[in-house]
């Protein structure tokens with residue numbers, strides 16, 4: 445799904461009005477009626493106080509339309525106009541007039557702190573103060589109103605955007621922003637809904653298709669995408685009946701050290717669960733029995749060292765190599781990674797200590813085969829590319845890094861971002877239960893396996909991250925967030941594949 449900028453959405457708004465031969469007021473009516481429908485579906489006529497805070501632009505206009513429909517349906521509604529300016533938009537004004545059709549209660553004007561209404565925890569708040577038209581931070585009494593609303597702890601639904609959030613930049617440190625429990629956003633998700641610094645303001649997110657012109661939307665160019673089920677379905681490569689294990693890749697997982705053999709075990713398990721034909725591990729001697737016992741399906745080669753890897757078997761013929769989990773950063777392990785990179789000419793996957801070794805030995809970056817995949821968490825990323833000012837700056841720095849070194853970077857987080865040169869893919873599967881030891885080792889195994897099965901590295905990363913998240917979702921449904929361990933995520937990858945592609949698998953049987 446495309447992520448669009450505020451400018452692109454405003455443009456789509458204008459073009460749709462022209463092409464569909466409707467007025468902007470009609471489009472507002474359509475969009476806001478869809479918001480009303482969603483609210484009505486959830487509240488089901490509940491007699492709770494609904495307080496709607498409307499700005500004076502089109503976001504406020506949306507709020508007025510929602511108010512009219514709620515009143516018509518018998519809800520207890522109070523409408524407040526947050527009068528931060530006298531420049532009311534045309535569609536705000538016409539919907540202000542139309543409120544007369546359904547009520548004699550005129551909206552209450554808020555112009556200063558004394559006008560703030562009391563808000564009870566049990567009230568239902570609708571935030572229609574600012575949408576994509578916000579062009580500077582909220583200040584003065586309006587900022588105090590935002591705080592007043594947030595402090596109330598009342599359930600808050602934001603229309604289009606939580607007021608105070610910009611669509612294309614991170615707010616200042618003490619910025620006034622509505623902390624929404626639910627955001628109903630129009631037509632396309634906005635990038636800030638997924639960034640670590642701003643995602644908490646959004647609450648649960650729902651995108652509403654307000655019927656903007658499809659042809660125009662399809663033609664809009666963007667390099668930022670939200671990855672959901674529909675985005676990954678076309679990526680799947682079906683298995684042929686007439687195939688054998690050699691068709692699904694031989695992966696080699698190199699790493700592990702004394703006390704950290706579990707990491708490579710998880711990676712290898714995940715690779716096999718993702719469908720690798722063959723899986724070998726290159727590990728220190730101390731791990732031999734651990735792996736042979738823990739994962740009889742895998743083959744094991746040992747390093748001359750007992751406690752860590754120090755070398756790399758250059759003649760080994762793997763389709764793809766993954767290096768780093770549990771490897772440590774000893775000089776000897778640096779040599780192991782160096783030898784791997786000098787030997788390999790096809791993409792490798794580097795994780796964990798492999799990344800820490802790269803950060804401490806930047807000259808090795810030049811040896812990375814083109815389209816290798818690096819999978820840092822934010823701490824590892826910082827060591828690799830340096831400090832960033834904010835999340836937007838981070839994305840620019842990672843794009844530059846990806847271009848310079850011709851690699852794919854997977855930034856792990858609540859929404860994992862896969863960055864390939866200019867392109868950004870934001871993952872939308874997964875849950876907080878996956879914040880657990882070894883979860884990243886499993887992800888590396890999934891991505892490595894997919895590369896071994898001939899998926900392009902960037903496709904392997906995008907699909908792998910989604911599958912990993914979906915497997916976490918399946919695991920947490922059974923075990924609860926707290927109960928999920930990395931081994932469960934690895935064990936459920938097959939179920940995630942089945943869940944996603946069952947139709948494709950069925951078609952294959954017929």
Ligand SMILES: NC(=O)C1=CN([C@@H]2O[C@H](COP(=O)(O)OP(=O)(O)OC[C@H]3O[C@@H](n4cnc5c(N)ncnc54)[C@H](OP(=O)(O)O)[C@@H]3O)[C@@H](O)[C@H]2O)[C@@H](O)CC1
Pocket residue numbers: 453454456457471472475499500501502503504505506528529531533573574575576577578579580581582583603604605630631654656
């Ligand atoms: N796109 C679509 O397809 C559709 C969009 N629709 C809806 O329209 C919404 C966008 O509406 P919008 O453009 O009127 O802007 P909105 O957010 O209401 O702001 C109002 C005005 O506030 C002002 N202002 C800005 N910052 C300020 C500040 N800090 N403190 C004080 N004032 C400030 C600024 O004016 P300024 O003072 O800068 O001249 C700005 O113009 C969108 O989010 C969606 O809800 C749907 O109805 C239909 C389909």
Ligand SMILES: [K+]
Pocket residue numbers: 503571572573574575602603604605606607
């Ligand atoms: K809003």
